[in-house]
Amino acid sequence: MNRTSPIQVIFILWICIHGLTVSTAQEVFEIRGRAVDSDNGDILPVRLYIESEAGDFFHAVSGSQDGTAIRYSKIRNNGSIEVHTSLSAHPFVAKLPPGEYTISAERGKEYLAASKQFIVSRNEEPEEITLSLKRWINMADRGWYSGETHVHRTVEELPTLMLAEDLNVAFPLNAWVTDTRATPKLNSKNPDPVPPAKLIEVDSTHVIWPVNTEYEIFTVNGNRHTLGAVFILNHKKALELAAPPVGPIADEARRQGGILELDKHNWPWSMMLVPVMNVGLYELTNNHIWRTQFQFKTWYSEYAGEYMEVEMENGEFAERGWIDFGFKNYYALLNCGFDLKPTAGTASGVHPVPLGFGRVYVKVDGDFSYEKWLEGLVAGRSFVTTGPMLQVEYKRNGDTVNISGTFDFSTDYEGLPVELIVNGKIRSFLKVRGHAMDTLRSVSFDFDFELEGTSWIAVRAIDNTDEGRPRFAHTAPVFFDVPGTPLKPRQEEVAYLIKRVEDEILRHQGVLEESAISEYHQALNFYRGFLD
Secondary structure, eight states: OOOOOHHHHHHHHHHHHHHHTGGGTSOOEEEEEEEEETTTOOBOOEEEEEEETTSOEEOOEESSTTOOEEEEEEEOTTSOEEEEEEEOSSOEEEEEOSEEEEEEEEOTTTBOOEEEEEEEOTTSOOOOEEEEEOBOOOSGGGTEEEEEEEEOSOTTTHHHHHHHHTOOEEEEOOEEEEETTOOHHHHOSSSSOOOOSOOEEEETTEEEOOOOEEEEEEEETTEEEEEEEEEEESOSSOOOOOSSOOHHHHHHHHHTTOEEEEOOTTSTTHHHHHHHHOOOEEEEEOTTOOSSOOOOSSTTGGGSOGGGOOOEETTEEOHHHHHHHHHHHHHHHHHTTOOOEEEEOOOBTTBSSOTTSSEEEEEOSSSOOHHHHHHHHHHTOEEEESSOEEEEEEEEETTEEEEEEEEEOSSOOOOOOEEEEETTEEEEEOOEEOOOSTTOOEEEEEEEEEOOSSEEEEEEEEEEOTTOOEEEEEEOOEEEOOTTOOOOOOHHHHHHHHHHHHHHHHHHTTTSOHHHHHHHHHHHHHHHGGGO
């Protein structure tokens, strides 16, 4: 794989930064604009992109004293560039040198993006730009509210960002440690103190829980030795425990009302964490899935099991392969009986990706509240998405389960399949109704499935962007018990999970203390139990 040299990276960064501050070096002209809802003309909070024909990026500022504008600029050497401004619901202003530009506005998942091209000239007064965004679906009207559980933006930034993305719930990871000697209370990498354990209400349907912790262990006693990451969400005070061992952390998290979330499935320690910490959330759309180009093609690609048959390109993850790897690892754990609920995270603040690009929608009955949303997340009344929407209902009658719902998407219908997943296997492509309209963006389905034993059922669907990028939605699994027929993982899944843990035990010999090694043996014994 071709890699950009450090000098090239510095050059790209210089160009972008120079472009963003070009007003100090050459003649500039002021352009004004606003982003509005196409249905009612109301000014919207949005994420705004301004790019010159030469490929330079520019930021805007708010055109109102009451407005806010949050700049974001993250660039990776594979061409993944995320440079935008998050704006409050006010007009905006940008100062630009003469040239041709494209300006675009986006708002979360429920609006279609709006874009215009314009020219800045010395000879003409620039016209005010209006970007009209069309709302293609309103999930809150249907009782669904979105959230993200892997956030690296500051509490001060989040109100503007959440409204610009229409993200209802955010969990900023305000405590963060990377060494086995560090505790979140005393050695957090985040320079700001952990805020009080009090819900921050941006408005009646947008809220922040500010006390959340990430253990992301890269070093053991100061020496490079990667273990991985795990999150504690919704707890009440800074944690005073170092990791590993992780069992005591799980106990303390639950004592504080916290929720445990697996970050990525292919961190080295992840398959140990699930049985030892009994984590409740699995990041099914994770922080390697971006709006811009997919980068992590080699990130522990050796951990993809052969039986998974994920799509590779010259031994590296294809984007679809990475997504499929996450699915199949998740399914193996579900088949072991772990009631893991899916969630979504971007690590916006670290990676070139907007807040809420991957998000989890939770069904709330009646008016929104944080407590009801969190209860729904833990109960699995949810689906995760990087684009399309998927609402499903299950009705059981004896050994028959009726699965019905709707699949909504922002592109025109192209015969996209809605897949019924039972115990990790595609059992059927659900029958889709009502696709006679040329511009249909919503299809319904209705299907009966005969249970053959204790099973979990989920529905997933994949859409494609105009560039062919995969965008998917996946519901939380629902478990159906059939007495006398227990759910069991497949032998290839058991072998895979055992090997993941055995390899880690070997790698940690002479590095980790016995209290940590014993947790790996605890996980190994659990998985080996399925061999019988």
